[in-house]
Amino acid sequence: MGMNEPVPGLAAGAVEGPWYHPTGNEVALFEQCHARGLAVMLKGPTGCGKTRFVEHMAWKLGRPLITVPCHDDLAASDLIGRFLIQHDGTVWQDGPLTRAVREGAICYLDEVVEARQDTVVVLHALTDHRRILPIDKTGEVLQAAPGFQLVISYNPGYQRMLKDLKPSTRQRFVAMDLDFPPPELEARIVQHESGVDQAAANGLVSLAERIRQLRDRGLAEVPSTRLLIAAGTLMASGIPLREACYAAIVSPLSDESSMVDALRDLVDATFV
Numbered sequence: 001m002g003m004n005e006p007v008p009g010l011a012a013g014a015v016e017g018p019w020y021h022p023t024g025n026e027v028a029l030f031e032q033c034h035a036r037g038l039a040v041m042l043k044g045p046t047g048c049g050k051t052r053f054v055e056h057m058a059w060k061l062g063r064p065l066i067t068v069p070c071h072d073d074l075a076a077s078d079l080i081g082r083f084l085i086q087h088d089g090t091v092w093q094d095g096p097l098t099r100a101v102r103e104g105a106i107c108y109l110d111e112v113v114e115a116r117q118d119t120v121v122v123l124h125a126l127t128d129h130r131r132i133l134p135i136d137k138t139g140e141v142l143q144a145a146p147g148f149q150l151v152i153s154y155n156p157g158y159q160r161m162l163k164d165l166k167p168s169t170r171q172r173f174v175a176m177d178l179d180f181p182p183p184e185l186e187a188r189i190v191q192h193e194s195g196v197d198q199a200a201a202n203g204l205v206s207l208a209e210r211i212r213q214l215r216d217r218g219l220a221e222v223p224s225t226r227l228l229i230a231a232g233t234l235m236a237s238g239i240p241l242r243e244a245c246y247a248a249i250v251s252p253l254s255d256e257s258s259m260v261d262a263l264r265d266l267v268d269a270t271f272v
């Protein structure tokens with residue numbers, strides 16, 4: 001989701017909110033962190049439900065949500081704001097973090113480990129008792145409005161050797177581990193999100209279980225709940241089961257022919 005875009009499902013499903021099925025005690029834990037102004041770090045593999053969880057919690061807590069996808073070019077000014085040159089001078093424009101601080105929104109920094117270290121450091125004064133955001137360029141020091149909460153996501157397996165969060169940053173967050181849900185629950189999620197029938201959802205999850213065992217045998221990324229939902233969506237729209245799995249699970253996971261063959265064999269064994 002891009003910066004500043006509305007939360008999907010919020011307008012359409014405002015009564016029910018973005019659907020999220022808890023996998024443990026994460027809802028109560030998040031609520032307590034929110035009430036006490038504690039920043040949260042969501043740890044977990046790609047596509048396991050971190051973003052959906054934040055969307056759900058923002059809705060549940062009645063706070064606006066401002067999402068920022070992080071990347072290695074993300075500068076502090078992309079978060080805080082900058083002066084824009086106009087015909088009659090310059091005007092200051094708040095960045096997404098500053099807006100969240102002023103509005104008392106939940107600010108979600110997706111894949112924060114991608115951001116430059118000097119960018120991450122601007123978060124520090126917001127994550128302790130001060131709850132302030134100094135804006136050097138305007139000389140302002142903003143006090144975070146009630147309801148402001150910082151949430152970051154972090155995929156511990158991804159690029160582990162290359163990038164990591166500094167301990168001084170990590171220790172400013174309450175960490176919550178979100179992993180793929182247990183099989184029965186993951187099947188329910190796949191069924192709900194894709195509209196596929198129960199038998200096919202169970203099949204997709206047992207396929208995922210088998211493929212996830214290949215993690216240490218040459219498969220860099222294992223299939224996420226998101227991939228299973230994509231395959232289920234194709235199935236529900238009439239694409240034959242195996243074809244849907246080849247397109248939505250096997251091909252996105254690997255380009256290497258021996259691995260692709262092994263994955264296809266697993267698909268064929270699951271959906272005989």
Ligand SMILES: Nc1ncnc2c1ncn2[C@@H]1O[C@H](COP(=O)(O)OP(=O)(O)OP(=O)(O)O)[C@@H](O)[C@H]1O
Pocket residue numbers: 019020021022023044045046047048049050051052053110153155181189193225226229
């Ligand atoms: N517990 C859950 N309840 C409801 N839906 C879920 C749950 N877990 C996963 N999903 C589904 O999986 C999809 C992918 O999850 P999401 O986009 O939240 O992953 P993510 O962990 O934020 O991934 P990334 O790290 O790639 O951003 C969601 O759109 C949702 O359909």
